[in-house]
Amino acid sequence: MSDLSNRDLEVLWHPCSQMRDYEQFEPVEIYKAKGSYLYTEDGSKILDAISSWWCKSLGHCHPHLQSALVEQSQKFEQVILANTTNAGVVRLCERMLNMANGHPSSTWDAQSSGLEDGHYQKVFFADGGSSAMEIAMKMAVHAQGQRGQTKRQKFMALKNGYHGETVATLAVGDCGLYGDPYRHLMFPVTMIDAIPYRSGPQDPKWMDCSAEWPAIEKQLNKEKDSLAAIVYEPILQGAGGMLVYSPDLIKRMRAWADANDVFLIADEIAAGMGRCGTMLAGHLAEVNADFSVLSKGLTSGVLPLSAVLTTNSIYECFLADYTELKAFMHSNTYTGNALAVAVANAALDVYASENIMQHVERMHPLMMKALESLVEQRNDLYNLRGIGMMAAVDIRQVSGEPYDWKFRTGYSVFQQAIKLGAWLRPLGDTMYLFPPLNVTDHELLEIIHILRKSLKVVLDRNRDTLYTD
Numbered sequence: 001m002s003d004l005s006n007r008d009l010e011v012l013w014h015p016c017s018q019m020r021d022y023e024q025f026e027p028v029e030i031y032k033a034k035g036s037y038l039y040t041e042d043g044s045k046i047l048d049a050i051s052s053w054w055c056k057s058l059g060h061c062h063p064h065l066q067s068a069l070v071e072q073s074q075k076f077e078q079v080i081l082a083n084t085t086n087a088g089v090v091r092l093c094e095r096m097l098n099m100a101n102g103h104p105s106s107t108w109d110a111q112s113s114g115l116e117d118g119h120y121q122k123v124f125f126a127d128g129g130s131s132a133m134e135i136a137m138k139m140a141v142h143a144q145g146q147r148g149q150t151k152r153q154k155f156m157a158l159k160n161g162y163h164g165e166t167v168a169t170l171a172v173g174d175c176g177l178y179g180d181p182y183r184h185l186m187f188p189v190t191m192i193d194a195i196p197y198r199s200g201p202q203d204p205k206w207m208d209c210s211a212e213w214p215a216i217e218k219q220l221n222k223e224k225d226s227l228a229a230i231v232y233e234p235i236l237q238g239a240g241g242m243l244v245y246s247p248d249l250i251k252r253m254r255a256w257a258d259a260n261d262v263f264l265i266a267d268e269i270a271a272g273m274g275r276c277g278t279m280l281a282g283h284l285a286e287v288n289a290d291f292s293v294l295s296k297g298l299t300s301g302v303l304p305l306s307a308v309l310t311t312n313s314i315y316e317c318f319l320a321d322y323t324e325l326k327a328f329m330h331s332n333t334y335t336g337n338a339l340a341v342a343v344a345n346a347a348l349d350v351y352a353s354e355n356i357m358q359h360v361e362r363m364h365p366l367m368m369k370a371l372e373s374l375v376e377q378r379n380d381l382y383n384l385r386g387i388g389m390m391a392a393v394d395i396r397q398v399s400g401e402p403y404d405w406k407f408r409t410g411y412s413v414f415q416q417a418i419k420l421g422a423w424l425r426p427l428g429d430t431m432y433l434f435p436p437l438n439v440t441d442h443e444l445l446e447i448i449h450i451l452r453k454s455l456k457v458v459l460d461r462n463r464d465t466l467y468t469d
């Protein structure tokens with residue numbers, strides 16, 4: 001154990017970790033990061049195959065983002081956003097709205113100016129994903145009440161969904177590991193079952209969930225008079241297992257919600273900003289939500305920033321004489337932080353100037369082909385799925401049964417992969433790739449090569465001793 005690790009363990013409580021693990025598996029000391037690579041103090045480099053918890057969409061230390069940060073820091077860093085404005089924040093709202101409304105990149109690139117027509121017309125800023133999700137949930141319930149639908153106070157959400165770690169976002173999430181200890185603090189939320197999971201856009205039933213819809217509609221109908229909103233991660237459910245589902249579900253939920261006065265809250269925090277091959281994952285369904293929530297890739301993970309995009313019709317539910325007490329009084333200290341906003345503007349410059357979406361389109365088949373060949377070579381990888389610049393596969397016993405979760409198979413593969421040069425932190429026994437969107441062919445194939453070697457070391461060498469098939 002290095003001296004720094006010893007000191008670390010004395011003072012630092014790491015996120016999402018059993019700290020006892022660190023006694024055997026010390027924290028990796030990072031001294032630099034560039035592009036897709038993390039550089040460690042002992043001289044090795046590690047491919048960041050999960051974009052540092054899914055946020056480094058344009059890789060580490062992108063020079064254009066860094067200069068925007070330095071430039072803004074010389075003007076001002078953080079000024080109260082109530083009763084002030086500045087050119088950067090207004091420009092970011094216009095560009096994000098144009099992007100979310102599906103307009104071409106010429107309307108949101110570095111040269112663009114002004115707001116185009118479109119569904120999303122207003123932006124509310126926060127500093128992290130969970131806080132923005134709570135804002136959208138508060139706005140939904142509040143707007144329902146202010147438009148006279150006071151009984152609409154409940155949420156439904158998708159099974160295996162994840163929306164953050166605050167108590168309210170855990171309530172609309174379905175990841176027991178994170179939420180169970182606090183269940184008694186949460187309000188009840190019905191989880192919609194029978195999600196139409198698919199392997200990806202090449203799946204013959206990609207745009208068709210007619211088989212699953214009747215069961216889903218039945219669940220929705222049961223709560224149709226009390227629902228404020230349905231909360232979902234569009235197309236890609238991240239923390240719940242990197243699961244991909246048919247865009248047709250969103251289309252059908254939109255039609256059902258319109259017919260029943262229910263709002264849709266699309267959590268684009270992981271799936272948006274290009275991850276699914278379109279700037280918003282919701283674009284794949286060709287329908288809009290009432291609230292679209294962005295974070296992570298919005299600043300390419302340089303600084304925390306999140307945004308709730310919504311419509312004029314929601315906004316107008318809050319617009320009245322002050323004495324009617326209809327205002328949305330939510331306040332976060334760092335809402336619209338100027339440094340984060342400058343970086344987000346720079347990130348949009350790069351998405352457009354470096355043709356990031358075209359790059360993802362080119363890389364997706366390369367990634368899937370290499371993973372298909374890996375799955376063909378092994379008999380313990382199941383359920384390969386992928387969309388845009390994300391792909392996932394489940395490790396199981398040869399029989400198809402999951403390994404006992406207590407063996408922590410995925411965690412062993414992760415440890416092995418670090419030794420070989422890739423950061424592949426799994427979700428249980430699900431191994432997934434979520435690299436920077438501008439990852440190169442070589443880097444992507446190297447990640448898959450390291451995954452292949454790590455699986456071999458852990459599963460083939462240990463199968464006889466550790467596991468029973």
Ligand SMILES: Cc1ncc(COP(=O)(O)O)c(C=O)c1O
Binds near residue numbers: 270
């Ligand atoms: C889909 C989704 N929603 C919400 C969050 C929470 O975001 P944050 O960690 O910034 O609070 C995450 C984080 O991983 C996420 O993936």
